[in-house]
Amino acid sequence: MRTDKLVYFLLKAVPQAFFALIGRAATDAERYQFKSVEIKELSFRLDGIFMPRFINDALYFVEAQFYLDNQFYQRLFAQIFIYLKQYGNLPWRAVVIYPSRSVESRNIAGYEELLASGLVQRIYLDELPVVEDVVNLAALFKLLIEPQKTSVQAAKFLLERFPEQVDFIQQVLFQKFSNLTRKEILKMLSIEEEFEEELKKTRAYQEILQEGKLEGVKQGIKEGIKEGIKEGIKEGIKEGELKGKLEAVPFLRELGVTDEKIAERLNLPLAAVKAIPLK
Template sequence: MRRDSLFYQLFAQLPQTLFDLLGIDTPQGYRFESVELKQTAFRMDGVFVPPDPSGTVYFCEVQFQRDNSFYERFFAEIFLYLRLYRQTFSDWQAVVIYPNRQVEQVSFEPYEVLVNSHRLHRVYLNELGSLEALPLSLALMQLTVLPEAEMPTAARLLAERTRTEAVPRPEVIMELITTIVLYKFTELSREEVLRMLGFTTEELKRTRFYRDVYAEAREEAYAEVREEVLQQGLQQGETLVVLRQLRRRFGDLPTSLEERIRQLSSPQIEALAEALLDFTTLEQVSAWLERSS
């Protein structure tokens, strides 16, 4: 996943992030867009469009690699947008997000007046401050540029802040933290990342990832036994789904264990289906059956 995509998700899910960067109260009604200027095939990373023509339009660009023609392109895109959509705003501001000052282009000529004007805000993520003191939206940005060795500790800190602070849409923030860590640690699975962030089993069950995995597993199993479900009835079909999932994870099942599962009531089968993703051994399955009998 490219960093552009990470920041697109961040701005789309938490549009107040831009205004946190600028240090101003989040105005109401703004919508975030990625705009393609088709006449020249330009695409702007992000445009924050005001709710009415009397507002200010904000252009936002994420620049993580040095490009010594960046400002030429950026201002060309901005002024083309101003020409095409002039009736939708009264003023404009631009924000460029860099990981550090070393990435910025070396020479600003002939755009020095614009670069140094009040209309352009240059943000260097490594200079934002400590993760503990930053708003969570900005801390998420800083997380993207931390060294690999620092990221697990920092990610756990942000996950804990998400749990304990009164923040809007905490599930969105947690999902963004997970995505950023996955971008850095490509060899880890999403479940491993969630556990690295300190999720308990119960918290894992409430994540969108866990629900999606469970739904996908059930749907796949249902597809394979759909005909059997139709022939043998709903409860037997649920039992077949559970047995099929257990065989996939643990191989052949002991006859005694299979018989105990077949004797479960419909509510018990549903409860067992919910618990399946927590089991790593057949002993845990047997222990669950003992508790449920």
């Protein structure tokens, strides 16, 4: 998946990240509907448009530009004004997302006033703080340009802060490590593929996401089954590891996992699991 496709994925799936990136409240995403629109006359397709739900809000044109294109601004403004011609005049803003200034076109003759007008916001991802210092969902954009050698660490940090964005974080790593299998990448993130899918299907997991309680449960899982869900657990588990697994059983029950499945995944006797009292 190319980087511009990942940006589209992020804009569509996590619009709150876009509004955090441009300095607005993440909750402002509720005031907009995201669309990808084709300009019919020239067969252009804009990366994304945030359509306002309220009449006084501005329309946002969004373009991700990750390579040098000396005709970029000519194309961008042509798309904007043809769109306004086709769909009606509206107050508008344009946001261009660059990985760095090095890929920005210097061919801006005739467009200087538009670029200086405040209608166009240019964002350079390499000038954002490091992932760990970005305090909101805008950190997801920063992951797009994270060097391969530090991307796994950054991805794990983001999973800790935004576990509900696991799909996007995985997609970024799939692109950065295209030579690895999905299973290998999930292992790098300390995610057990089958176990992850089972948890995501449970009603309790969805409720936890909605209520913002995932952090507490995640901490319990981290303490109790960090070693337990890995494949190929060797015989002769140490007493401390066994204690951690047993402490994790109540949390897994809350997520809707059966005692039989818990015993299988944690490599515990079923009788030992059933001996733990229900909450």
